[in-house]
Amino acid sequence: MSPSRRSTATATVLLAVFLSSSMLVLRQVDRMRRSTPLQEVLFLTSPKLLKRLSLGYDGLLACVYWTRVVQYFGSKHFAGAREYALLAPLLEITTALDPHLIVAYEFGANFLAPPPPGGAGEPEQAIALTEFGIRNNPEEWRLYYDLGFVYYMDLHDYKNAAHAFARGAQVPNAHPWLKLMAALMAEHAGEIQTSRMLWTTTYQTTSDRNIRANAAAHLRALQVDEDVTNLEALVSSYRQRTEHWPAAFSDLEAAGMLRGLPSDPLGQPYKLCGEGRVEVTDPDDLPFIQKGTPAGYVPPLKPRFLPTD
Amino acid sequence: MAAIETLGLEKTYHTGFWRKKAKCALKPLHLTVKQGEIFGFLGPNGAGKTTTLKLLMGLVYPTAGSARILDLPIDDPAVKAQIGFLPEQPYFYDYLTAKELLHYYAQLSAVPAKERSLRVETVLAQVGLADAANLQLRKFSKGMLQRVGIAQAILHRPKVLFFDEPMSGLDPVGRREVRDLMEQLKQNGQTVFFSTHILSDAEALCDHIAVIHEGELRGIGAVADLTSSVEGKVELVWQGNVLPSSLRALGAECHITGETVRAVVLEANQDLAIDAIRRERLRIISVTPVRTSLEEYFVRKVQPSQAVAGGKS
Amino acid sequence: MSARIAYIASNTFREAVRDRVLYNLVAFVLLLSGAAILVGQLSIGIERLVVINLGLAAVSIFGVVIAIFIGIGLVSKEIDRRTLYTVLSRPVRRWEFIVGKFLGLAGTLVVNTSFMAIGVFAALFYVTHRFEQADGWIFVALYFIVLQFLVITALALLFSAFSTPVESAVFAFLIFVIGSFAQDLRGFAAMTQGATRWLATGAAYLVPNFSSLNVISSVAHQQPVAGTLILSNTVYALFYAGTALCGAVLIFEHRNLK
Numbered sequence: 001m002s003p004s005r006r007s008t009a010t011a012t013v014l015l016a017v018f019l020s021s022s023m024l025v026l027r028q029v030d031r032m033r034r035s036t037p038l039q040e041v042l043f044l045t046s047p048k049l050l051k052r053l054s055l056g057y058d059g060l061l062a063c064v065y066w067t068r069v070v071q072y073f074g075s076k077h078f079a080g081a082r083e084y085a086l087l088a089p090l091l092e093i094t095t096a097l098d099p100h101l102i103v104a105y106e107f108g109a110n111f112l113a114p115p116p117p118g119g120a121g122e123p124e125q126a127i128a129l130t131e132f133g134i135r136n137n138p139e140e141w142r143l144y145y146d147l148g149f150v151y152y153m154d155l156h157d158y159k160n161a162a163h164a165f166a167r168g169a170q171v172p173n174a175h176p177w178l179k180l181m182a183a184l185m186a187e188h189a190g191e192i193q194t195s196r197m198l199w200t201t202t203y204q205t206t207s208d209r210n211i212r213a214n215a216a217a218h219l220r221a222l223q224v225d226e227d228v229t230n231l232e233a234l235v236s237s238y239r240q241r242t243e244h245w246p247a248a249f250s251d252l253e254a255a256g257m258l259r260g261l262p263s264d265p266l267g268q269p270y271k272l273c274g275e276g277r278v279e280v281t282d283p284d285d286l287p288f289i290q291k292g293t294p295a296g297y298v299p300p301l302k303p304r305f306l307p308t309d
Numbered sequence: 310m311a312a313i314e315t316l317g318l319e320k321t322y323h324t325g326f327w328r329k330k331a332k333c334a335l336k337p338l339h340l341t342v343k344q345g346e347i348f349g350f351l352g353p354n355g356a357g358k359t360t361t362l363k364l365l366m367g368l369v370y371p372t373a374g375s376a377r378i379l380d381l382p383i384d385d386p387a388v389k390a391q392i393g394f395l396p397e398q399p400y401f402y403d404y405l406t407a408k409e410l411l412h413y414y415a416q417l418s419a420v421p422a423k424e425r426s427l428r429v430e431t432v433l434a435q436v437g438l439a440d441a442a443n444l445q446l447r448k449f450s451k452g453m454l455q456r457v458g459i460a461q462a463i464l465h466r467p468k469v470l471f472f473d474e475p476m477s478g479l480d481p482v483g484r485r486e487v488r489d490l491m492e493q494l495k496q497n498g499q500t501v502f503f504s505t506h507i508l509s510d511a512e513a514l515c516d517h518i519a520v521i522h523e524g525e526l527r528g529i530g531a532v533a534d535l536t537s538s539v540e541g542k543v544e545l546v547w548q549g550n551v552l553p554s555s556l557r558a559l560g561a562e563c564h565i566t567g568e569t570v571r572a573v574v575l576e577a578n579q580d581l582a583i584d585a586i587r588r589e590r591l592r593i594i595s596v597t598p599v600r601t602s603l604e605e606y607f608v609r610k611v612q613p614s615q616a617v618a619g620g621k622s
Numbered sequence: 623m624s625a626r627i628a629y630i631a632s633n634t635f636r637e638a639v640r641d642r643v644l645y646n647l648v649a650f651v652l653l654l655s656g657a658a659i660l661v662g663q664l665s666i667g668i669e670r671l672v673v674i675n676l677g678l679a680a681v682s683i684f685g686v687v688i689a690i691f692i693g694i695g696l697v698s699k700e701i702d703r704r705t706l707y708t709v710l711s712r713p714v715r716r717w718e719f720i721v722g723k724f725l726g727l728a729g730t731l732v733v734n735t736s737f738m739a740i741g742v743f744a745a746l747f748y749v750t751h752r753f754e755q756a757d758g759w760i761f762v763a764l765y766f767i768v769l770q771f772l773v774i775t776a777l778a779l780l781f782s783a784f785s786t787p788v789e790s791a792v793f794a795f796l797i798f799v800i801g802s803f804a805q806d807l808r809g810f811a812a813m814t815q816g817a818t819r820w821l822a823t824g825a826a827y828l829v830p831n832f833s834s835l836n837v838i839s840s841v842a843h844q845q846p847v848a849g850t851l852i853l854s855n856t857v858y859a860l861f862y863a864g865t866a867l868c869g870a871v872l873i874f875e876h877r878n879l880k
Contacts, residue, residue: 055802056832057682059839060675063668067661100843103668322878366711368879386713394711400703402633404640416629417712461708471711 042086047096054097062098069094069104073111074210080300084120088112091129099136102143103208105129109146110202110211113154118214118287123154141175142205144168148181149198158189177201196222220265221288227270228278228291231262235276245276264292310380312469312500313342313365317374320360334360336525337374342502342517344379344468347495349515349532350504353611357524358504359397362473366394378469390419393462397473399454403447407438407457410446411464418465432460437486451478459487463494470494472503476510488514512536512603520610527610535606542599543579545572548592555585573599626714627722634726638692644730647684648737654680655741659749669749674760674842677742682767682838684738685731686798689771692730693778694790696723697870701879710879717871724779724867731771739764756844762852763841769859770835774798776866777830783873801832830862 001009044050054061069090076084091108094101111119113126130147137143148164151157162185169178181197188194196219203215234257238246241255249272252258263269268281270292280292284300317337324330335357342348352358363369365376367383381388401410411429420428433439436456441449449457455478462470475491476484491501491514505511511518512532519529528535550565556572557563559582563572574582576598586593638644658676659669697720700706709719743760747753777797781790800807804826811822835855837847 052803052806055799056836057675057679057838059671059842060679062839063661063672063675066668098839100839100845101668101671363879366707368707368710370876370878386715389711389713392711394708396704396707399708400705401708402637402705404637413629413633414708414712417626417709417714419625419713458708465712 042089045089045093047093050093051097058097062094062101065090065094065097066101066104069107070210073107077117080117082116084111084116087120088122088125088129095129095132099133102133102137102140105133105143106146106206106208106211109150110214113150115154123150126150126154139171141168141171141173141178144171145175145178145201145205149202152185152189152198153195156190158185161185161189175201175205192222192226217287220286221290223265224280224286224289225291227262227264228280228289231270231278232276232291234258235272235278239276245274246272248272310344311341311377312344312346313340313348313376313378313502314380315340315361315365315374315376318361318364318371318376319373320364320369321372333524335364338521338526340519340526340529342500344500345495345498346516347491347501347514348503349511349518350502350521351506351508351511351518351607352504352521353506356521358521359473360524361521362394362396362471362504365471366392390465391468393465393467393470395458395462395470395472395475398451398477399458401446401454401457403445406443406445407433407449407460408442410457411461414461414464420465428464432464435463435490436460452480452483455479456483459490463490467499469500469502472501474505475503476505476507484510508603508607518603520607522611528606532603536600536603542573543576543582544595544597544599545574545582545586546570546594546597547586548594551589551591553585553589553591556582559585569594623715623718627718627725630714630719630722631725631729634696634723635729638727638730641692644688644692644734647688648734651680651684651738652741655738655745659745670746671842673742673745673749675838677745678760678763678767678838678841681735681738681742681764682770682836685735685767685771686774688734689727689731689774690778690791690794690798692727693775694782694787694794696727696779697782697874698785698787698790706879716875720779720783720867720871720874724775724863727775727779728772731775732768735764735768735771754844756846759837759841759844759847762847763837765852766835766837766855769855770832772863773830773832773859773866776863776870780866780870780873783870783877797829798832801830802836803833804829804831805833831858835859 044053050061051058069087072090073084073087088108091104091112094104098104108126108129112129113119113121113123115121127147127150130143130150133140133143134147144164144167148161148168151161151164162182165178165182165185168174169182177197181194181201184194184197199215199218199222203212203219206212206215234252235246238252238255238257246252246255249258249261249270253261261269264280264286266285268285271279271281273279273294278292279294280286280289283289283293283297286292287299315338317339318335319337320333320335322332322334324332338361350358350361360369364371365378365383367389376383378388379391405413408429411432412425415425415429430439430442433442436459438453438456438460441453446454446457455475459472459475462472472491475487479487488510491503494501515532517529517531518535520527547570548568550568550570552563552565552570552572556574559574559578563570572582579596583593583596655673655677658673661672661676700709706719710716739760743753746757746760774794774797778790778794781793785793807822807826807829811819811826814822834851837851840847
């Protein structure tokens with residue numbers, strides 16, 4: 001073989017060998033480092049620094065961080081996380097880069113405030129974030145709504161909730177229900193109808209898929225709570241009338257107390273258990289329900305948001 | 310009115326980090342070039358020829374002194390319309406074709422729009438590039454680039470032409486063509502000022518020459534005067550390989566090569582020598598006066614500082 | 623005089639157009655506009671925001687890259703290769719040369735921006751399926767981006783008149799970065815005292831103000847741009863570019879060409 005062909009052959013062989021070896025070694029390295037999930041690390045935490053680093057392209061960087069927010073929350077949620085440490089800092093950065101990204105404030109109100117696993121359990125942060133949003137977007141009625149929502153749902157601070165809704169009602173093009181909600185706070189706070197109204201408003205006005213799914217799940221839960229309360233009351237009155245617990249719902253039907261067999265919002269029939277207790281068929285499918293769960297039931301770590309209906 | 314006139318034109322460069330080191334590229338130069346003549350500016354490499362040309366073109370500013378072209382100061386913009394310049398080893402925009410380049414130059418030289426295409430074609434034909442008109446300059450050989458350079462210099466029919474090493478990169482045919490062109494320019498009444506270190510070209514073409522070395526003007530004069538015979542010698546060539554004894558007595562220098570003999574004698578002894586050869590019944594081939602070559606003049610002028618310079622061409 | 627400037631400008635334009643690098647960069651921007659559509663699909667609800675932010679950012683950044691890349695060689699390349707000799711031996715004033723080069727590159731950038739903008743609008747239409755009146759503000763954002771290019775080109779030309787291409791590129795890029803912080807710099811200057819304050823204020827005003835020329839984010843949110851801002855930015859950019867050009871002319875006028 002001529003010297004030129006010899007060096008060509010050697011170089012080709014070495015190239016193949018080096019390339020495959022480096023790839024194999026890389027896989028080993030990855031395996032060793034698997035313990036540190038990349039998700040949990042936020043290298044740059046200062047919003048001001050990031051705004052400077054963006055060299056004026058802050059809108060673009062905000063979109064990037066927003067994408068990260070959605071991915072962070074979504075993937076952790078479906079992995080059954082119990083805490084979302086980075087959610088507040090990520091949202092803070094996103095809104096600092098683009099204070100007009102309304103959907104980010106909405107996301108914060110809906111997922112920073114509620115307790116885990118549905119949220120980060122940081123209602124104070126949610127309030128601070130939303131107030132920042134209001135300062136930068138005073139004409140966005142939705143932000144006042146979100147503020148009132150957090151006060152109502154997660155802090156049960158009905159006075160501040162009313163105040164927030166009232167502020168929002170004064171904004172031009174505000175949702176017509178804001179004034180009504182402000183009034184409801186005074187007398188009907190804590191009632192199921194008020195909660196239902198709030199969740200319905202969220203469901204109808206948001207553009208974010210995750211928020212809508214969450215609202216739908218809450219509405220279903222409220223429905224279940226209401227159903228179970230009513231059904232158990234019916235069962236009680238049956239017992240009072242007949243001195244024994246009904247065996248099944250068909251008994252109640254026969255007694256003219258029910259029309260048809262009751263089923264939950266997902267179409268599954270309610271079960272009548274001993275001692276007059278009503279339960280849902282599959283509590284895992286209905287997160288957030290307060291009633292109708294069997295004794296000692298622990299909701300799974302991976303709650304399911306079923307698709308919006 | 311002189312075509313070119315310099316008065317104490319001087320250039321010193323300051324080099325080094327703090328610009329302290331002074332390098333004198335051109336000592337004060339006094340030069341006059343008449344209109345309609347071909348003037349040769351001779352010197353070894355690095356003598357200051359290109360510096361002088363750059364000063365005259367306004368590409369570099371003089372440290373002292375001044376110059377006039379057609380009786381206008383060189384910093385007068387009106388001068389530029391009357392001159393053409395061929396730089397040494399020229400390089401042009403390689404993304405253009407020859408035709409596009411010359412068109413661009415014609416625009417800048419204010420050649421009237423109607424005449425531009427015709428002028429460009431004529432000039433391309435004149436330098437022998439008619440076939441390569443639409444070829445991109447990046448594909449041109451060195452010789453072709455030299456021709457383009459000449460084309461752009463003569464394009465606008467300037468009164469004074471400045472050529473820096475016009476023969477470089479050309480083969481013998483090309484050199485002959487350029488020589489013919491320069492003769493033509495002179496016949497048209499245009500002045501040609503060119504720098505070179507090839508003495509045979511200068512000797513053949515120039516009316517006047519100047520010799521420059523190490524930034525200093527060493528000699529200047531008409532070619533005819535400089536190379537005229539000073540010592541009055543004559544060279545005789547005849548057939549045969551016999552050297553008449555009487556010629557040896559005249560102190561002639563002789564060379565015998567094959568079937569011819571060459572001998573150099575004083576002009577005064579010319580007739581005696583011819584008689585001596587004829588007495589031997591030898592056939593005389595030629596009788597030529599011997600002249601000092603320009604090369605000798607040149608070497609003499611650059612002698613004191615540099616021994617090996619001018620002879621190489 | 624103006625004819626010569628026009629000839630030099632059109633020759634500079636021709637040179638830029640025949641430079642392959644230009645096409646690669648323009649193609650890249652068009653590609654990015656397409657990619658913006660995909661990226662938008664990752665974050666539902668903000669496709670419009672992503673397309674406009676990413677598209678205009680790409681136009682801006684790549685335009686700056688082209689302006690610097692070509693601008694730094696405008697003068698130094700001609701000096702190095704000595705193509706300048708045969709130009710300046712003609713009735714062309716040195717200042718005409720500089721102005722012609724500037725106009726040629728500015729023209730190139732405007733044409734490029736138009737092509738790249740078509741890509742952005744196409745991507746926007748694909749994502750939103752209709753144009754709204756508020757989308758008209760995107761033209762203002764593009765206009766400001768072009769003003770930004772004029773300033774950068776003038777600066778690159780200034781650097782090209784006295785330094786090597788590599789140095790010019792570094793300077794120009796640094797100035798672009800600092801110019802984005804110009805507003806912060808002025809704020810910082812206000813907080814200091816004494817000599818530092820003088821230096822910082824001087825620097826803050828000397829550096830071009832790119833922060834007010836960047837309205838990409840607000841245009842993405844369909845917010846209007848004030849007419850006074852448009853006017854003052856135009857005037858500022860013209861004055862600043864004019865300053866840099868005068869500097870370039872001054873330096874070039876007195877330069878000994880090698």
